[in-house]
Amino acid sequence: MGLVRLVFICCFVFVYGENKHDGSIKHDDPMLNTETPNYKEYCVIGAGPGGLQIAYFLENAGRDYLVFEKDHMAGSFFQKYPIHRRLLSINKIFTGKTNKEFNMRHDWNSLISNDDSLKFGKYSKEFYPNADSLLEYLNDYATKLNLKVQYNSTMHDILKRKDGLFQMWDQHNNAYTCKYMIVATGVSEPIAPKFAGDHLIEGYENLSTNLSDYKGQSVFIFGRGNAANDVANFINGVTAVVHMLGRSPTRLA
Known part of the structure; x- marks a missing residue:
């Protein structure tokens, strides 16, 4: 079986609350x-x-x-x-x-x-x-x-x-x-760029944490922030190669 190329969007996800109410309160009251x-x-x-x-x-x-x-x-x-x-x-x-x-x-x-x-x-x-x-x-x-x-x-x-x-x-x-x-709620939703084939992307929030799923794989990671490096560090020992793509150079604190 040939190598399978995986594509990830790596970002933190933290949705605080839904923007809705039951209609009993009028905002223009x-x-x-x-x-x-x-x-x-x-x-x-x-x-x-x-x-x-x-x-x-x-x-x-x-x-x-x-x-x-x-x-x-x-x-x-x-x-x-x-x-x-x-x-x-x-x-x-x-x-x-x-x-x-x-x-x-x-x-x-x-x-x-x-x-x-x-x-x-x-x-x-x-x-x-x-x-x-x-x-x-x-x-x-x-x-x-x-x-x-x-x-x-x-x-x-x-x-x-x-x-x-x-x-x-x-x-x-x-x-x-x-x-x-x-x-003080942090990032509110995933960052998911739109392009042809984006339906094949697997988000950071849904990634497998089983190392055997990445054995011998060529992995392409969109993003170079904390989540991206979290994935890269975890899978680097079992993958064939890991590519990371970011909009700007990595900036450390």
């Missing part, structure tokens, strides 16, 4: 300009690393805020991604230095806090750690720092009212209003 249901000064959408980090600063500043997370845990993106479970963010614990700022530059996973127990190096010693360690870390970060996170809340139809406030609804049509809206 003038009452939207006078009522402030479930008001918070700051609304943060998403309890991933970005959402938790801004929540920490809001908590320390004594601000009125709430983080909305669609899943039952913080960092839910990392339950599935990266699909091969090995992070590409380094966890260099032993730098030979005592300077905290220098050491933090070699720690790509820890969030900023005033709690020294919340350093990622206490959760994993691996240079390229497992994604499950990051999940554990993020949920401990949210719990130990008493961050205000409302789980199982899928928000949709975010709009800015005439009075300058933001309003949105959850999956139960409960309305929320806030003065400042911070969206």
